[in-house]
Amino acid sequence: MNPSKERRRNQRFPCCGYAEVHLPVDTTSYCAKILDLSLEGCQVQLTKPVNLQEDILDLVFTVNGLPFFVRGHVQYIRHETRIGIQFMLLSSRARQQLIDLLNELQEERQQQTVSQNRVNN
Numbered sequence: 001m002n003p004s005k006e007r008r009r010n011q012r013f014p015c016c017g018y019a020e021v022h023l024p025v026d027t028t029s030y031c032a033k034i035l036d037l038s039l040e041g042c043q044v045q046l047t048k049p050v051n052l053q054e055d056i057l058d059l060v061f062t063v064n065g066l067p068f069f070v071r072g073h074v075q076y077i078r079h080e081t082r083i084g085i086q087f088m089l090l091s092s093r094a095r096q097q098l099i100d101l102l103n104e105l106q107e108e109r110q111q112q113t114v115s116q117n118r119v120n121n
Contacts, residue, residue, distance in 0.1 A: 010039040013105035017063035019044050021083070023054045024071075032083075034061050037105065039098060041072065041086040049080035059085060066101055068094065 019032040021044065032044040044059070052074065060069050072085035090098065 012036045012038045013102055013109065015063045015105055017061050019059055019061035022058040024056060024058055025054060034063060037063060039102060041084065043082065043084050046081040051080065052077060063101060064104055
């Protein structure tokens with residue numbers, strides 16, 4: 001990937017967790033798996049293809065045992081199941097909790113890298 005074309009301001013962290021995507025205009029919800037997370041957004045994989053017509057959605061997800069509720073803006077949809085979501089209007093408390101979670105994910109990734117280096121050497 002060409003760094004000059006990268007539009008993200010914050011690092012993404014791969015993660016595993018469950019998510020529910022809710023459309024605010026009705027009661028429709030979709031099960032999903034969260035694939036990666038940053039301070040400004042995330043990427044989710046829906047369990048089945050959908051044709052989302054909405055631009056704004058609510059997302060409830062849990063990563064490392066920490067639950068989050070955020071409103072987001074759909075940035076992209078790929079293959080009808082992979083959605084990029086930009087978070088909107090995080091409260092200062094939610095933002096701090098997200099920062100704490102991202103720090104945990106970064107530490108986990110660093111520990112995995114150290115472990116892999118030991119195995120490879």
